[in-house]
Amino acid sequence: MSRILKYRELLLLVINLVLIAAFSTRAPGFASPKSLANIFNDTSILIILALGQMAVLLTRSIDLSVAANLSFTGMAVAMLNSAHPEVPLPLLIAAALGIGAGLGAINGFMVWKIGIPAIVATLGTLTIYRGMAFVLSGGAWVNQTQMTQAFLNTPRMPVLGLPLLGWTAILVIAIIAIVFTRTIFGRSLYAAGGNPTAALYAGVDVGRTKFFAFMLSGALSGLCGYLWVSRYAVAYVDIAAGFELDTVAACVIGGISTLGGIGSVGGAVLGALFLGVIKNALPVIEISPFWQMAISGLVIIIAVLLNARQDRRKGRLILRDAAKSRSVRVATPVEGAAA
Amino acid sequence: MSTLAAEKRPPRHIPDKLSTPAGRLLGSWETLLAAVAIAIFTANSLASPHFLDPWNLSDATYNFTEKAMIAFAMTLLIISGEIDLSVAAIIALASTAMGAAAQAGFQTPALVGIGLSVGLLCGAFNGLLVARFGLPSIVVTIGTMSLFRGIAQIVLGDQAYGGYPSSFAWFGQGYMSDFPWWPTIPGFEVVTFEMVAFVVFALLFGILLHRTTFGRWIYAIGNNAFAAQFSGIPVQRTKFILFLLTGLMSGVAAVCLTSRLGSTRHTIAVGWELEAITMAVLGGVSILGGSGSIPGVVLAAIVMGLVTFGLGLLNVPGIIMSIFIGLLLIVVIALPIVVRRIRSRTPA
Amino acid sequence: MSVAQAIAQNSTPLLEMRGISKSFPGVKALDSVDIALYPGTVTALIGENGAGKSTLVKILTGIYQPDGGEIIVEGEPVHFASAEAAIRNGITAIHQETVLFDELSVAENIFLGHAPRNRLGLINWGGMNARAAALLTSIDAPVSPYMRLKDLSIAQRHLVAIARALSVEARVVIMDEPTAALSYKEVEDLFRIIERLKRQGKAILFISHKFDEVYQIAERFAVFRDGRSIGAGLLAQTSQDEIVRMMVGRSVDHVFPKFDVAIGNTVLKVSGYSHPTEFNDISFELRRGEILGLYGLVGAGRSEFCQSLFGITHPSAGSLELEGRLIEIRSPADAVAAGIVYVPEERSRHGVVLQMPIFQNFTMATLGRTTRAGFLREAEEFALARRYAERLDLRAAALSVPVGTLSGGNQQKVVIGKWLAARPKVIILDEPTKGIDIGSKAAVHAFMSELAGEGLSVLMVSSELPEVLGMSDRVLVMREGRMAGIWKREELDAETLVRAATGNP
Amino acid sequence: ENIKIGLVVKSLGNGFFEAANKGAQEAAKELGGVDIIYTGPTTTTAEGQIEVINALIAQKVDAIAISANDPDAVAPALKKAAQRGIKVISWDSGVNKDGRILHLNPSSNELIGNMCLKLAADHLPDGKGDFAILSATSTSTNQNTWIAEMKKQLPKYPGLNLVTTVYGDDLADKSYREAQGLLSSRPNVKVIVAPTTVGVLAASQAVKDAGKIGQVYVTGLGLPSEMAGAVHSGATKQFAIWNPIDLGYSAAQIAYRLVKKETDGKPGSEINVGRMGKIKVGENGEAAMADPFVYDAKNVDEFAKIF
Numbered sequence A: 001m002s003r004i005l006k007y008r009e010l011l012l013l014v015i016n017l018v019l020i021a022a023f024s025t026r027a028p029g030f031a032s033p034k035s036l037a038n039i040f041n042d043t044s045i046l047i048i049l050a051l052g053q054m055a056v057l058l059t060r061s062i063d064l065s066v067a068a069n070l071s072f073t074g075m076a077v078a079m080l081n082s083a084h085p086e087v088p089l090p091l092l093i094a095a096a097l098g099i100g101a102g103l104g105a106i107n108g109f110m111v112w113k114i115g116i117p118a119i120v121a122t123l124g125t126l127t128i129y130r131g132m133a134f135v136l137s138g139g140a141w142v143n144q145t146q147m148t149q150a151f152l153n154t155p156r157m158p159v160l161g162l163p164l165l166g167w168t169a170i171l172v173i174a175i176i177a178i179v180f181t182r183t184i185f186g187r188s189l190y191a192a193g194g195n196p197t198a199a200l201y202a203g204v205d206v207g208r209t210k211f212f213a214f215m216l217s218g219a220l221s222g223l224c225g226y227l228w229v230s231r232y233a234v235a236y237v238d239i240a241a242g243f244e245l246d247t248v249a250a251c252v253i254g255g256i257s258t259l260g261g262i263g264s265v266g267g268a269v270l271g272a273l274f275l276g277v278i279k280n281a282l283p284v285i286e287i288s289p290f291w292q293m294a295i296s297g298l299v300i301i302i303a304v305l306l307n308a309r310q311d312r313r314k315g316r317l318i319l320r321d322a323a324k325s326r327s328v329r330v331a332t333p334v335e336g337a338a339a
Numbered sequence B: 001m002s003t004l005a006a007e008k009r010p011p012r013h014i015p016d017k018l019s020t021p022a023g024r025l026l027g028s029w030e031t032l033l034a035a036v037a038i039a040i041f042t043a044n045s046l047a048s049p050h051f052l053d054p055w056n057l058s059d060a061t062y063n064f065t066e067k068a069m070i071a072f073a074m075t076l077l078i079i080s081g082e083i084d085l086s087v088a089a090i091i092a093l094a095s096t097a098m099g100a101a102a103q104a105g106f107q108t109p110a111l112v113g114i115g116l117s118v119g120l121l122c123g124a125f126n127g128l129l130v131a132r133f134g135l136p137s138i139v140v141t142i143g144t145m146s147l148f149r150g151i152a153q154i155v156l157g158d159q160a161y162g163g164y165p166s167s168f169a170w171f172g173q174g175y176m177s178d179f180p181w182w183p184t185i186p187g188f189e190v191v192t193f194e195m196v197a198f199v200v201f202a203l204l205f206g207i208l209l210h211r212t213t214f215g216r217w218i219y220a221i222g223n224n225a226f227a228a229q230f231s232g233i234p235v236q237r238t239k240f241i242l243f244l245l246t247g248l249m250s251g252v253a254a255v256c257l258t259s260r261l262g263s264t265r266h267t268i269a270v271g272w273e274l275e276a277i278t279m280a281v282l283g284g285v286s287i288l289g290g291s292g293s294i295p296g297v298v299l300a301a302i303v304m305g306l307v308t309f310g311l312g313l314l315n316v317p318g319i320i321m322s323i324f325i326g327l328l329l330i331v332v333i334a335l336p337i338v339v340r341r342i343r344s345r346t347p348a
Numbered sequence C: 001m002s003v004a005q006a007i008a009q010n011s012t013p014l015l016e017m018r019g020i021s022k023s024f025p026g027v028k029a030l031d032s033v034d035i036a037l038y039p040g041t042v043t044a045l046i047g048e049n050g051a052g053k054s055t056l057v058k059i060l061t062g063i064y065q066p067d068g069g070e071i072i073v074e075g076e077p078v079h080f081a082s083a084e085a086a087i088r089n090g091i092t093a094i095h096q097e098t099v100l101f102d103e104l105s106v107a108e109n110i111f112l113g114h115a116p117r118n119r120l121g122l123i124n125w126g127g128m129n130a131r132a133a134a135l136l137t138s139i140d141a142p143v144s145p146y147m148r149l150k151d152l153s154i155a156q157r158h159l160v161a162i163a164r165a166l167s168v169e170a171r172v173v174i175m176d177e178p179t180a181a182l183s184y185k186e187v188e189d190l191f192r193i194i195e196r197l198k199r200q201g202k203a204i205l206f207i208s209h210k211f212d213e214v215y216q217i218a219e220r221f222a223v224f225r226d227g228r229s230i231g232a233g234l235l236a237q238t239s240q241d242e243i244v245r246m247m248v249g250r251s252v253d254h255v256f257p258k259f260d261v262a263i264g265n266t267v268l269k270v271s272g273y274s275h276p277t278e279f280n281d282i283s284f285e286l287r288r289g290e291i292l293g294l295y296g297l298v299g300a301g302r303s304e305f306c307q308s309l310f311g312i313t314h315p316s317a318g319s320l321e322l323e324g325r326l327i328e329i330r331s332p333a334d335a336v337a338a339g340i341v342y343v344p345e346e347r348s349r350h351g352v353v354l355q356m357p358i359f360q361n362f363t364m365a366t367l368g369r370t371t372r373a374g375f376l377r378e379a380e381e382f383a384l385a386r387r388y389a390e391r392l393d394l395r396a397a398a399l400s401v402p403v404g405t406l407s408g409g410n411q412q413k414v415v416i417g418k419w420l421a422a423r424p425k426v427i428i429l430d431e432p433t434k435g436i437d438i439g440s441k442a443a444v445h446a447f448m449s450e451l452a453g454e455g456l457s458v459l460m461v462s463s464e465l466p467e468v469l470g471m472s473d474r475v476l477v478m479r480e481g482r483m484a485g486i487w488k489r490e491e492l493d494a495e496t497l498v499r500a501a502t503g504n505p
Numbered sequence D: 001e002n003i004k005i006g007l008v009v010k011s012l013g014n015g016f017f018e019a020a021n022k023g024a025q026e027a028a029k030e031l032g033g034v035d036i037i038y039t040g041p042t043t044t045t046a047e048g049q050i051e052v053i054n055a056l057i058a059q060k061v062d063a064i065a066i067s068a069n070d071p072d073a074v075a076p077a078l079k080k081a082a083q084r085g086i087k088v089i090s091w092d093s094g095v096n097k098d099g100r101i102l103h104l105n106p107s108s109n110e111l112i113g114n115m116c117l118k119l120a121a122d123h124l125p126d127g128k129g130d131f132a133i134l135s136a137t138s139t140s141t142n143q144n145t146w147i148a149e150m151k152k153q154l155p156k157y158p159g160l161n162l163v164t165t166v167y168g169d170d171l172a173d174k175s176y177r178e179a180q181g182l183l184s185s186r187p188n189v190k191v192i193v194a195p196t197t198v199g200v201l202a203a204s205q206a207v208k209d210a211g212k213i214g215q216v217y218v219t220g221l222g223l224p225s226e227m228a229g230a231v232h233s234g235a236t237k238q239f240a241i242w243n244p245i246d247l248g249y250s251a252a253q254i255a256y257r258l259v260k261k262e263t264d265g266k267p268g269s270e271i272n273v274g275r276m277g278k279i280k281v282g283e284n285g286e287a288a289m290a291d292p293f294v295y296d297a298k299n300v301d302e303f304a305k306i307f
């Protein structure tokens, strides 16, 4: 285990399990396999978005436009589906990925070629993309009856007790894990954010890496656009409003540094699940709806505090005895930031 | 006192500055923004016959005055390399506290005091987490953003606080001409309290940032916190004070907004954090810290106010307006970068 | 193999750069320079700070594109569009700046950009770790490929950087000031590795400001001045004075101009200073007009100790007396107020704010002197900055340009000037001449003597033996966070110091 | 010069208000010489609506008809409008008495509250059993009024038991999760009443996904076009809504009559609202239109084409 999951992820996993156990004392059945599958399924979209956000955060950037991208792409594919019901679903999903990637590429282009700070570029496109969703639809909704059955029902088709939506998340996690740990592009993400100068010297094109990170984040947002619309069977301009901060929160709770270069796929997934567990638990454990927001805020702060305690620099431990106690820790192999 | 170097050669003369003041003014961000403001002002007056009406312009200032007051403090914070996403939530909490106090029968001065104190407290909480525990501010304030508004929601639930004393309404709705000592110059009766507050705070923050030791510290910290610390600058204390200031200004905005609305719900000022940050960034504040100016932010506030009001007069839907603001932000940030790049390509 | 033999065997260059030019906005960093590298030979590239050495390295490694000129490898003209292209052509470098990744494992630091891949094109972690382990063993590096870089010491990082340079099938190895952060012992190790590379027939470009090293390891040299080639040839046929003259354009006589000054009363008394993990039980007295050298191997804890005197870190035990009064220093501000200032080792990280104007850097620590009631007065700031800029003979276009536009030596002058403005009693200089060329070094040394002559007490951290021996009245040696001894100038010799620092009898 | 009426809605991009706009445009055409300015903020906030109101005041519109995001917060701005000679009415979601001349309820609040209870009872065997309310945001005026009315009239339905009220904030994902929470933690709840379209839709979807169609029903207030899918799936048997077209039509008509000084809109006055006949202003300056209309599988498709 220790080779696959680093200490931080292990801690987060334990926290997640403790939370689930605690909640199930108040809401029997919360920990049942069915309920857990439910929570995972419900968190799938956040997980996928968080993985995209993670790619961007790793390169020392941030993508605030993920939710707006989701809204625009969701609206676009829903309208496409309603106007041309004959277009097969795989093509629509490809369109969602493509549109999303295109919007992500716009962000990436501004960061790479013009040199606008990512937070500024995506703060701009955050409003622009959602505005475009409004322009595209004229403010009208796309309703359930306008969408085809295949469009609506495919992601909710259960396979081995988990809907396809959940399986999609698992597939994305697997692909991203391989991409981040075992491809040149994935390692470039870590390098570009960890030390841009060093990355340049090592032959990594930092700007281009950022561009592709944004494109990846965009493509995943686009995919989520489709998944969202089909899950809630309606498309309107405001969908997923404010979700960009949830994705950042999931990453941060999962130990991905907003300063780039640090983080693991496991962390991002567990961070998203952490938020998912809380979001799903609060409605069932008899907590006043008015308390939910404060509790999630508090929980984020506590998670960040816990994370930071682990990060505390240990100093250089020059004195022999101090160094000895450290060397025990160092000796445990660490496989880069892979995991 | 002689030096070896001096014995060898007389010291070289180093000029204070390279360019002339006029040259610096011409190339500055503020000049660019002022040009944009004038262009939008002209476009607005051509596009709508209702634009050049003093009362309308006076109403239009409400589009930006409160947000700008937060943006001033946010500017300092961003220059120092931090950020506060919880400002709108602080407004909600401060407003809720004032509402509760008003229900309990407190009078206007006490209400204002309570609003500002809650703002300060929230700022202190953020400051503590960032400056004392060394947590990244973007993450901390994502958390406190939910926490502060969440507390407001716990207190208010689905209810609203109203029933503020009538004198309280003056901060957000009053005109300076309500004062006997305000000069009765024709044309000046449209000056609102918030406008005066905007100008006063712009001056205060401008002086604080550009003319005091504290302001210099902010730049030093934002550019290189280590070097600042190694120069004896109290880095963490400065950051803490900046969070306090941001909290306080959110409290001020809460007083103005609550007074203007006359009621408090927990959704008050939703989304303002991004608008305040947009204002600062549009004003030329580097989101990475280290540079920016108050005059720039003042101009950016005016530009944003003019754009929203001008488009409002043309009944452009708000969401289309936000496309304009987003484009404006990107174009104004990109323009100097692109121009600089083109200029460096053609040899001078 | 003698130098003459080597040269006789390798008369055709492996790599040649001809007429290379490179301009940055406002600076012509390289103006049609030439250099040739021969197989099995170390060529030293020598020049003042800002002469264009690192720029040449970056062009050769594909990081910068030259404005003009050509690169010829084994007779074929080549063009490196990216860092990767240079690596593919067998050119590898240890760069001057830290170019490693704190958060990644040692193995990945070594192989980033050219990791071994399996048939699917995916990175082969097992193969990479195995190859990294083999590579590290071959250079006697006591480092596991699985360790994370941030857990390594400076010296260990250095070994990783070397392993990285050797991880590609290199024909040309470039080392840009590889010894600047190393102490005596690690330099010896590095030289052994270089000797091995030579035997393997690789061409080596070695950049250093330290002449003893250059003469020890290199056969050939090339000198740059202000971005131009001034001379090149065989070191065996050229004296140090000739090279210095080529480099500076004049001769430099006083590298260690230590004057005898009257040593006064005790100014600073440190007793039993300790820190839980970094240093233990440091005690000494520092007198008026005295220069106390602080010698040790890299990583001995000297900087940490000095930083605790300055209030950056906090001692867990011990006391401090300044002019007979017990003081406690909780922050740098306390230290400055008490009259203790610190010129840090990492200049651009801790010393100056690169983006801010020169005059603001000068006044940063002493804004109280140029303000009234907290309000800035720019004219006074300029006046103060000018006073110290002239005293230190600063070279700058104007006082309002950012410090980042200055050369390293001039940046160091700004840091020193900033602290002189605080009118200190004790000045701590941490590696004051690290990475500084011989001309500027002489100026810093002269200035140090002068300050002592004016009655300042100087604590000088240095890893350079000649500097310690040449400048100190007394020397304190630290080893692994503890005091290894303290010696007077008269009792000093290099051997004593090295023995104390390494702990070898 | 044409009469300009500002039709201010809670937010743009909402089918209900689009339909109301359609009605208002119809009224404008019928009356002649009237321009409808259909506008609203990006988010459903009072601050956003105030900016919109200020822009309307600046354009010197003749009347403002508003569906308010907050009854108190927009009042000061509307009072300013009134001072500048603009006739202000509210419709759908009201404004405090001193901020407007009159308020046009889509139906009386009692009727709506009653209708929601009736719908719940109709879905339960013998009209007895547990039900829960899924509301929008906790600040939304009309939602809160209707919930209050439902609670008030609950005694008229013995056996009908309100278990809890939850808030979906008019966000699809949150509403869905709240509905899911109800399904798992309140197994006795047989009916979810959502007086908001996003709520009914999300709850229907949650019921469908949980495979509880036929065990748990969802009902409430929604537009036929948006609800058709839920009705077809069987998650919703019936739901109700008033006609938003008629509502917008009437609001525009009333505003026009006020501008033309055909009425002062005081309590007790009767206003001519074109094809809708006459509306009487009651106490508190509130007027109400007809009963909500109930839709089910038989008629929903027909109306889905209209709004």
Ligand SMILES: Nc1ncnc2c1ncn2[C@@H]1O[C@H](COP(=O)(O)OP(=O)(O)OP(=O)(O)O)[C@@H](O)[C@H]1O
Residues within 6 Å of the ligand: C024, C025, C027, C028, C029, C047, C048, C049, C050, C051, C052, C053, C054, C055, C056, C096, C405, C406, C407, C408, C435
């Ligand atoms: N990226 C850059 N942008 C602008 N100027 C640069 C840049 N890199 C180097 N220079 C300038 O080019 C000149 C040569 O710099 P270079 O780093 O090559 O010197 P160097 O010989 O390596 O000096 P040192 O001994 O201090 O390392 C200097 O004047 C430097 O300021």
Ligand SMILES: Nc1ncnc2c1ncn2[C@@H]1O[C@H](COP(=O)(O)OP(=O)(O)OP(=O)(O)O)[C@@H](O)[C@H]1O
Residues within 6 Å of the ligand: A316, A318, C150, C151, C152, C153, C154, C181, C296, C297, C298, C299, C300, C301, C302, C303, C304, C345, C346, C461, C463
């Ligand atoms: N393992 C490490 N991790 C992080 N920083 C380090 C490490 N080793 C050294 N440093 C920092 O790098 C700089 C150079 O350290 P170096 O060891 O060369 O200085 P030194 O004075 O010889 O050592 P010390 O300060 O321990 O006596 C110092 O500022 C030190 O804090």
Ligand SMILES: [Mg+2]
Residues within 6 Å of the ligand: C053, C054, C055, C096, C176
């Ligand atoms: Mg160099």
Ligand SMILES: [Mg+2]
Residues within 6 Å of the ligand: C302, C303, C304, C345, C430
């Ligand atoms: Mg050191």
